[in-house]
Amino acid sequence: MTALTSPRVPTAYLNMAGSGPVSDEVLAATTTYLKIEQQVGAYDTELDHHVELDERVYENLGTLLGCVAADIAIFDNATRAWTEVVSRLSFKGARRILTTEYEYAGNLQYLKDLSEREGLELITIPCTDKGEIDLEWLQSNMGNDVGLVSVVHVPSCCGIINPVATIGEILSGYQAVYIVDACQAVGQVQIDVHATGCDVLTGAGRKFLCGPRGTGFAFVSAQLRARMSPGFVDLHLSDIKADGRIEKDMGNARFLEMGERNCGAIIGLSRAIEEALHGGDRLNDGIFRIREGVSALEGVIPIDPGRNRGGIFSFRHKKIPAEEVVRNLREHRIAAWRIKGSHTPLYMLPRGHIEGVRLSSNKITVEHADLVVAALKDMLA
Ligand SMILES: Cc1ncc(COP(=O)(O)O)c(C=O)c1O
The missing domain is CATH 3.90.1150.10 (Aspartate Aminotransferase, domain 1)
Known part of the structure; x- marks a missing residue:
């Protein structure tokens, strides 16, 4: 090697x-966890750290984003979080999807495929001459035939902070699912999903939050979860009964996750969030x-x-x-x-x-x- x-x-x-640099404490949390896995075995280590892995990290993300732990699902990156949620939405009755000029290419490729498959028109909200999302355009072009509005809070290419809460106000009262990609915003911009008025917000641990690589997450509102088709639920939250019935636990957003996870990275993510929460400006x-x-x-x-x-x-x-x-x-x-x-x-x-x-x-x-x-x-x- x-x-x-x-x-x-x-x-x-x-x-x-x-990718932001992890602190010594975040690194120590992850490596200590991996060391214990090596000594004790990964499954037993997971059991021993169940509170940190199944409760605290969700509570920390909830505090960071302004929601309850039950609204949070953890993934291995931001694109997985975003696509996992969007793949379970229903577009019955919808004719249009709106996005912005700042859409991240991964999301955009997914939206292009989706709109072709579902026969939807993918429309880009234009920018003003200052490069800001044209809110007047949105106001006058919004309608109940829009199935999804996808907005990037801070894009990958530059420093603009898009007005996601004002967009949320414009969208309130419409049927459309409002998804915010906060991958570049989390850790540098204060986030409150309820003030934003979004149904979904996704992010990665490794960027301005300075968590480990291979971590991502989503806030998914309870109202949206109630409208989502469960689809496949992995074995951490489902069970096949003797009569062949599949029982799925949809009590929180974690039905979107896979059962297998990188526990060491998640432990580090939890520490990074705690640091961000106590880190001041x-x-x-x-x-x-x-x-x-x-x-x-x-x-x-x-x-x-x-x-x-x-x-x-x-x-x-x-x-x-x-x-x-x-x-x-x-x-x-x-x-x-x-x-x-x-x-x-x-x-x-x-x-x-x-x-x-x-x-x-x-x-x-x-x-x-x-x-x-x-x-x-x-x-x-
Ligand atoms: C705005 C934005 N959204 C989404 C992503 C995708 O994140 P990930 O690589 O964790 O899937 C990125 C990555 O740079 C990004 O900048």
Whole structure:
């Protein structure tokens, strides 16, 4: 086996939109759990940690998102959470699905397949000239023939924070299921699913929440669960009886999960949420300093729409490819990421953003932010 090494530890970490660094405590919780599994056996370890795995982590997620534990299901990533819920919705009587220009490519591909299969029209809510979701358009085009409205809270490509609660107000009173992809928002933006008025909200543990990889979750409201077809329920919540009947426990959102799970990662996720809940401010000044400093550099084309923006700042350069900028930043021990326009295709591609450099953090200090701006100034001069 190849030896595991860490060739370069960055001084400034700016790829939290990819995956945030776990704290020493989160790492210790996961590795300690795995160590116990090795010594005792995984099934017995799971039994011994049943309260943490079957209660506390759900309560923690409920506190983070503003709902009860019964509304939470845990998955191995955000796309699984999103597709698992959407796959169980019924679109009887619906003619349209609405999404936005900021839709994540994975969700969008699913929506395209779904709308073809179900004979629905997939419509994109346009943006205003400031790059904000056009709420007036939504207000005048919403109707009871819309089966699903899918909105990304913070997109993958840039820092705009979409007005999910105002959208929730516009949608209230309509039949449509309202799903919010909060994958990039959780951990940097305060979330309250009831104030948002959504039926479903999904997220990943590994990004701004700084939990372990391989974790994701969904809030699914009790009202929506009551309308969902149960479909297949895995053996953690179902049982075949002697007469052949299948008994399914639909008492909480966990019927959406698979029975098998990565317990060590879930233990780490629970710790990461506790840290986020006690961590105070979710956004600091550093990224705003980067946004301002880098936007002013010669040749930089900011990819930075909207007026309400958070911990992601993206740009491209008129001449230097993103890959080269990212490689060069790495040599300065700054972790950044080259994004593909096709991951947020409806916003990026029509504007000519085939790729970009994404800098993302809710923790970067002002001193490190200044280092990043200085490094880019040298490089792009
Ligand atoms: C906005 C958004 N939604 C969904 C996802 C998918 O998350 P996952 O890779 O955990 O499935 C991402 C991943 O970057 C994302 O940025």
